Amino acid sequence: MVWSMADVPDQSGRTALVTGASGGIGLETARVLAARGARVVLACRDVERGLAAAARIGGRSEVVRVDLGSLDSVRGAAREVRRRLDRLDLLVNNAGVMFPAYEHTQDGFEPHFGVNHLGHFALTGLLLGLMRDVPGSRVVSVASLAHRAAARGVGAADVRGAGGHRSVVAYGRSKLANLMFARELQCRLVDAGAETVSVAAHPGLSATGLWHSGAPGWLRPVSAAALRWLGQSADSAALPSLRAATDPLVSGGAYLGPGGPAECHGGAGPARSSRASRDVIAQIRLWEMSEELTGVRYAREAGRGADARPVVEVAR
Numbered sequence: 001m002v003w004s005m006a007d008v009p010d011q012s013g014r015t016a017l018v019t020g021a022s023g024g025i026g027l028e029t030a031r032v033l034a035a036r037g038a039r040v041v042l043a044c045r046d047v048e049r050g051l052a053a054a055a056r057i058g059g060r061s062e063v064v065r066v067d068l069g070s071l072d073s074v075r076g077a078a079r080e081v082r083r084r085l086d087r088l089d090l091l092v093n094n095a096g097v098m099f100p101a102y103e104h105t106q107d108g109f110e111p112h113f114g115v116n117h118l119g120h121f122a123l124t125g126l127l128l129g130l131m132r133d134v135p136g137s138r139v140v141s142v143a144s145l146a147h148r149a150a151a152r153g154v155g156a157a158d159v160r161g162a163g164g165h166r167s168v169v170a171y172g173r174s175k176l177a178n179l180m181f182a183r184e185l186q187c188r189l190v191d192a193g194a195e196t197v198s199v200a201a202h203p204g205l206s207a208t209g210l211w212h213s214g215a216p217g218w219l220r221p222v223s224a225a226a227l228r229w230l231g232q233s234a235d236s237a238a239l240p241s242l243r244a245a246t247d248p249l250v251s252g253g254a255y256l257g258p259g260g261p262a263e264c265h266g267g268a269g270p271a272r273s274s275r276a277s278r279d280v281i282a283q284i285r286l287w288e289m290s291e292e293l294t295g296v297r298y299a300r301e302a303g304r305g306a307d308a309r310p311v312v313e314v315a316r
Contacts, residue, residue, distance in 0.1 A: 002259065003239065003247065009036070009247075014089040015038065015040075015089050016033045016040050016089060016090035017090070017091050017127070018042060018092040019043040019092065019093055020043070020096065021053060022044040022046060022049035022052070025094060025203050025234050025241065026094040027057075027234070028238035029094060030053070033245070034058065034059035034061050037059075038089075042057075042062070043123075044063060045067045047063060050063035062084075065077060067106075068120065069107075071119070071294055071295070073106075074122045074123050074126070075126065078126035078127055081130070085130055086130070087131070088137065090245050091123075092241055092245055094142045094241060095115070095119075096116045096174075096175075097111055097115045097116065098112070100112075104161060108160065109293070110160060112173070113159060117174050117177035117181065117290070120181070122296045125296040131195075132192070132194040138245055140241055140245045142178065142201055142202065143175045145202055146168065147172055147273070147277060149168055149172030151276060152282075153276060153282040153286055159289075175202075176274070176276060179200050181286065182198050182199065182253075182255075183198070183277070183278075184287050197252030199250055200254070201240035201241045201256040201257060201271075202257040202263070203240060203257075204240075204265050205237075205265065239268040243256055255271045256270060257269070257270075258271075
């Protein structure tokens with residue numbers, strides 16, 4: 001059976017937050033969730049684009065500003081979301097940068113790692129208090145086929161961009177971090193007995209704006225050919241995220257992607273991941289490093305030993 005847009009169940013009574021929802025895959029994800037009855041918060045860096053997207057989506061959609069490249073902005077956005085909401089059913093960590101023009105985030109991090117991973121790590125930790133007791137709640141981390149370009153996780157030198165910010169490997173490493181975070185978060189949620197589960201997805205190949213915002217010259221003809229033959233529209237590319245967010249049969253820790261050739265396009269189904277993404281020790285190291293870099297520390301469960309994995313009820 002091919003899972004399609006028609007299989008997205010009714011979302012009435014649920015509240016979702018989608019990062020990067022002003023365009024591309026994020027917009028399509030938010031649009032479908034709103035069409036199925038969810039209240040949708042579009043978390044966007046550009047408020048004007050976000051408001052225009054919310055007007056297109058209609059329904060119960062609203063906008064909150066967040067710049068994932070600024071931890072101050074992430075904290076401010078989390079405060080605003082907590083002010084507006086008393087619960088959150090879905091958090092779709094979709095936003096991302098690819099080959100950005102700037103060399104560092106506002107906090108001095110390599111931009112792929114800072115935006116794609118650290119910004120979402122912090123935002124998730126600051127919002128999980130709205131989710132952990134909500135039955136059926138989910139955190140969806142959007143990874144990428146490009147995670148396979150990284151043979152290892154992020155090291156200390158990579159955090160500040162020693163390998164260059166236009167590197168395919170730097171982008172792939174940030175997407176590897178997304179996938180490792182999703183899996184480690186699931187382990188911690190299980191340990192904590194939380195209602196929330198963590199799921200990951202990747203969109204395959206999609207001709208979104210990321211490919212036109214600064215790809216290295218050598219890569220453009222390659223990506224253009226790949227998109228022409230194997231790419232898909234943003235609405236089709238949103239299917240894995242939507243299934244990860246809404247299919248009740250998808251369990252925590254799952255990783256979804258397109259079911260077609262090389263997982264580039266097609267209906268949403270189970271996806272393959274690299275050996276590096278399944279390295280449990282590296283997942284724990286990434287988590288601990290992310291806590292240090294962001295200052296967002298997930299609280300430890302009372303009564304457990306010092307080696308216990310932290311629970312997710314509080315982040316400061």
